[in-house]
Amino acid sequence: MHSNKYTVIYASVLTAVVGASLAVAVSGLKPRQERNALMANRRAILQTVMDVNPQTLEADYPALVTERVFDLAGQEVSGVEAFSLNLRDEARKTRAEQRLPLFVFSRDGVKRYIVPMQGAGLWGPIGAYLALEADLSTIYGIAFSHEKETPGLGAEIDRPFFEDRYKGKKIYDKGAKLEPVVVLRGSGNNTAGMPHAVDGLTGATITLSGVSQMFRDELSRYDRIFASIRPAQ
């Protein structure tokens, strides 16, 4: 049996060694990880509107996308970096203080508006970039992301076959009233003729109700912003 003193010293030294080596590894890898995350964000934004070539991504993005920031009343705010906004923190602020980013893609006279969204899945946060056509109602494309959804079930939301189901759906009804897209329960639903619904995924009910909720929450915050952009076209 070792003495108490030995045990305490052993534990302290081991903690220091493991802690220090992890600290070195984490801080050494951090720039790479942050770059990965930023590139993944930019790629996700562009992916909603075009085929992304990873080689030219770095040059394409600034050339094609304008980052704009608005307040909830639809007024454009200057001096705020769109990517510096943490959507979850913004949603907790008072309505007057919230700042919402909007990414405007334009190429050859074609405009697309890309809305970032965040919500809650089954195990953790989920998010999406939603690309709208120039009418600000028809969905041109969407890219979902998630952190901890179950692989093979909820995690399928970021797969193209699911994202493609949103194409052509509408977030405004004929009377120009907000009517976000909802996900139907289970899979195999026929959604032809239903502009505000998409087919679901078996085994991912809670993740998908989070997706529907995210559409309701986030798009209602962008309602005034869309209204302020629409006449300016």
Next chain:
Amino acid sequence: MSTQIQTPPNRTAPVLSKKQRKLLSDPIGDTNPITIQVLGICSALAITTQMRTSLVMALSVVFVVACSNVAISLLRNGIPERIRMIVQLMVVAGLVVLVDQVLKAFAYDISRQLSVYIGLIITNCIVMGRLEAFALSNRPRDALLDGIGNGVGYGAILMVVAFFRELFGAGTLFGYQVVPQAFYDAGYRNNGIMLTPAAAMFIIGIIIWIHRARRPKLVDIS
């Protein structure tokens, strides 16, 4: 494993003794962590919907078991008895965090797919099971072999389960479509239950059944 060089020309002792080869091969068959010891089931159920994620998971577990086995084996004479488990946990947790960070830096997409399950390697019973049962009382070299053997034994089952789940659940293997479109046109449909953890339970059950039916000596030893 490709490291099993049989007999060097000068006919001295082989690189791996017979006992050491057994350390490597037994966990893949007769003492398999999943099918015989029934350890590490939770992650085997959770991440085996796709072969690609299973492969990364398997490699991560091989790395963690092998390295923690060696580390604990090196430390085994100095570890204070009373904080033995905490020391093991700390070594394992350190290695797992390292794997997680490296994946985030170099395989960002896959690390996002595996999400929480890399972190959960810390609680994988196989890892601590091997530390307690083997590394604490054996030399580093043997511990390394034992770790690799157990990691591969775990990974092999993962890959088999993932093969069936991805093939029948999604019609793909490693993400590539293998079930031809003509099948779907003819009315074939992917089996939704294969995507649920229940399917992994069935498949592991069937593997255990076949394994024991072919090796009667395994019956009743677990």
